[in-house]
Amino acid sequence: MIPSIKECYRYMDKYHMLAHIKAHSVVVARVARMIARGLREENPDISVSKTTVGALLHDIGKTPSINFGGDHAEIGKQICMENGFDEIAPIVAEHVILKNYRLNSADSEKEVVFYADKRVNHDRIVTLKERENYIIKRYGRGQEELGERIKINFRLCGQVEEKLFSKLNFSPESFLEMNGAEIERFERGLEIPGAH
Numbered sequence: 001m002i003p004s005i006k007e008c009y010r011y012m013d014k015y016h017m018l019a020h021i022k023a024h025s026v027v028v029a030r031v032a033r034m035i036a037r038g039l040r041e042e043n044p045d046i047s048v049s050k051t052t053v054g055a056l057l058h059d060i061g062k063t064p065s066i067n068f069g070g071d072h073a074e075i076g077k078q079i080c081m082e083n084g085f086d087e088i089a090p091i092v093a094e095h096v097i098l099k100n101y102r103l104n105s106a107d108s109e110k111e112v113v114f115y116a117d118k119r120v121n122h123d124r125i126v127t128l129k130e131r132e133n134y135i136i137k138r139y140g141r142g143q144e145e146l147g148e149r150i151k152i153n154f155r156l157c158g159q160v161e162e163k164l165f166s167k168l169n170f171s172p173e174s175f176l177e178m179n180g181a182e183i184e185r186f187e188r189g190l191e192i193p194g195a196h
């Protein structure tokens, strides 16, 4: 089952998603939805609703992981499974790191959410490089090995970017110009809770 956008907002509350994570998730969902819509023109197998919902719920495991420990992507996957969102669970599970990924495989909702999450710092659309620098500073904890793993993940994300945008008629940079009102106009129905 794929929940509606309205239901996603209810689940955010049910799992005590913090306001800034909600705001982040909505911007990720806007970016992801635009990419999915673009890809769909060529590939009808891409589901815009699956992508949007996957993006809205990608950090649903964040608060439980802060409170009780554990990997937030894995917890998020479990939450999706418990609520019958089986099609969304794999997207949430792999939003941080894509598992068994092949660059030459067909485009997927998973890839879109993985990518879109790395284009949004807090609720601001940024370049992959900017997000990478933030993640290294925030989570690398000065450990060289961890920092290296983050860099490898972002290198892959750069390849995903190249692959996805080779099929789109807008560029990765165009999101930077669309911050704020413009993207909101494109993506009606994805409002940041509490912002209006």
Ligand SMILES: [Fe+2]
Pocket (backbone or CB within 6 Å): 058, 059, 072, 095, 096
């Ligand atoms: Fe996350």
